[in-house]
Amino acid sequence: MEAKLTAQLRSGYHCNSNTPSDDYLIPLRLTWTAAPLEVAGVVYPKPEMEKYSFSDKPLSVYTGDFDILTKFKVPASAPVGPAVISAKLRYQACTDRMCLPPKTVDVTVPVEIVK
Amino acid sequence: MTKLIFRSAAVFLALGGIVFTGCSRVSSPRTTVKADKDRHQAPDFALKDVDGKTVKLSDLRGDVVLLNFWATWCSPCQIEIPWFVDFQQQYKDRKFAVVGVSLDDDGWTSVKPYLEKRKINYRVVVGTEETSQLYGGIDALPTTFLIDRSGRIAQVHTGLVSKSEYQDEIVKLLDSKDAGSAPEPVTSSRLVSAGSPALLFAR
Numbered sequence: 123m124e125a126k127l128t129a130q131l132r133s134g135y136h137c138n139s140n141t142p143s144d145d146y147l148i149p150l151r152l153t154w155t156a157a158p159l160e161v162a163g164v165v166y167p168k169p170e171m172e173k174y175s176f177s178d179k180p181l182s183v184y185t186g187d188f189d190i191l192t193k194f195k196v197p198a199s200a201p202v203g204p205a206v207i208s209a210k211l212r213y214q215a216c217t218d219r220m221c222l223p224p225k226t227v228d229v230t231v232p233v234e235i236v237k
Numbered sequence: 238m239t240k241l242i243f244r245s246a247a248v249f250l251a252l253g254g255i256v257f258t259g260c261s262r263v264s265s266p267r268t269t270v271k272a273d274k275d276r277h278q279a280p281d282f283a284l285k286d287v288d289g290k291t292v293k294l295s296d297l298r299g300d301v302v303l304l305n306f307w308a309t310w311c312s313p314c315q316i317e318i319p320w321f322v323d324f325q326q327q328y329k330d331r332k333f334a335v336v337g338v339s340l341d342d343d344g345w346t347s348v349k350p351y352l353e354k355r356k357i358n359y360r361v362v363v364g365t366e367e368t369s370q371l372y373g374g375i376d377a378l379p380t381t382f383l384i385d386r387s388g389r390i391a392q393v394h395t396g397l398v399s400k401s402e403y404q405d406e407i408v409k410l411l412d413s414k415d416a417g418s419a420p421e422p423v424t425s426s427r428l429v430s431a432g433s434p435a436l437l438f439a440r
Contacts, residue, residue, distance in 0.1 A: 146351070148310045176313040176397055214310060220377040220396035221311040223340070 125231055127152065127190045127211070135222075136183040137215040139169030143182045148214040148224045152190050156207045158200040158235070162193040174218045196235060204234050269392075270406050276389035279304070279382060280371035284338070284362035287345065287352055292336060292362050295388065300332045301410040302384040303403070306364065308340050309347045311378040313397040318357065320400040324407060325359040331411050332386070335359035338368060340375060385410050 131137060138147045154161045167188045171180040192209075208231070214224040279302075283293040294302070305321060307314035321335045337359060341347045344363045352361060369375040372382070376395075383392040383406050392406050 146309050146347075147312070174312070176316045181312070216312065217396070220313055220379065221308075222377055223308075224310070224342070 123196070124191050124193045127192070127209075127229060128187060129184075129190065129211070129213075130187045131185055131215065133186075134217050135215045136172060136174075136181075136185045136217075137213045139182040139184055140166040141169065141182055143177075143179060147181075148212070150184065150211070150213045152192065152209055152211050152229075154192060154207065154209040156194065156209075158197065158205055159207055159233070160195045160197055162195045165191040165193070174216075176218070200235050202235050202237055204232065207231050207233060270383065270385075270409050271391050276385065276387075276391055279384045279388055279390050282364075282368050282371060284364060284368065286360050286362050287349055292360050294336070294384075297334050297336070297384075298388050299386050300334045301328075301386060301407060302382075303333075303335045303407065304338065304382040304384060305335065306338050306340055306369070306372070306375045306378060306380045308378050309351045310341070314379045316397060317379055317381070317400075318355065320403060322356070322358050323400075324403070328407065328411060333407065333411060337361040338364040340364050340369060340378065383407065383410060385413065 138149055140150045142149050150166070152164050152166075154164075167184065167190065169182040169184060172183050172185070173180045190211075209229040211227045211229060212224060213227075215222050279294060281293065281295045283291050286292050294304070303321060303324065305314075305317070307318070318337075321337070324333070325335045337357070339348045339361060341363065348361065348363055372380075379394075379397065381394045381403075382390050383403075385391045391410055394403075
């Protein structure tokens, strides 16, 4: 079972991918609090390598719309019924001239566990 | 067998800055410093440098000050920092000082190794949310203020500008007849940003 989170960056902005080009860059990261479910894996999209005027080398970034897929497992012990799972998406966006502070966005997803 | 039903299988988020609407905050090319009548007192602060010594902005009254808000994760900031090192060296005998204010959330944990790696010859402090709010709320980095000898803000740049633009403005302020005067009679000073650095005013 999987959930798709669609993010849309405003035109002119990029954010670092989950694997940025340098250690000092803040990566995009989706972190779930998924109980009673278990996260089987988070699949980030393939980043673009873009060159900006402020960087000597291309940066690993996302622009525009992109999807992050999360695969879940339902443990046998998971109680039947409604539940809410949540996540935090941390990202840091820049234009070609300036950067905004890192930001964390809360995500909540209602689910229902059925037999 | 248990199954999972997502009430909403896809979650949509809109990311990215919504800061820059309406008027652009980008400095126009070849801008000059503000006229005397348009300059307002730079809010004072006292923050510690990497050696634990206090850097108080008002102690630099009489100097031309380049006050740079930056962070280790800000790539455009990395371009400017070597320029500021050059300026500090070039103008150190003309009563000029660069002060870097890092807005890294984890403070010296990130900033100290950064400073050790680079030969930064000016004072760097770690700023707080309060520092940011004193200057109208620093929405984007780099944001750099040029402060005249009387402690007044003569120019603000949000985002990367050219080295020559900074240099022109610094020289204008260094060459100015302003020898540094007593501060304006205000008991407190806080800049209010109306979305554009050109509209900063003290209250």
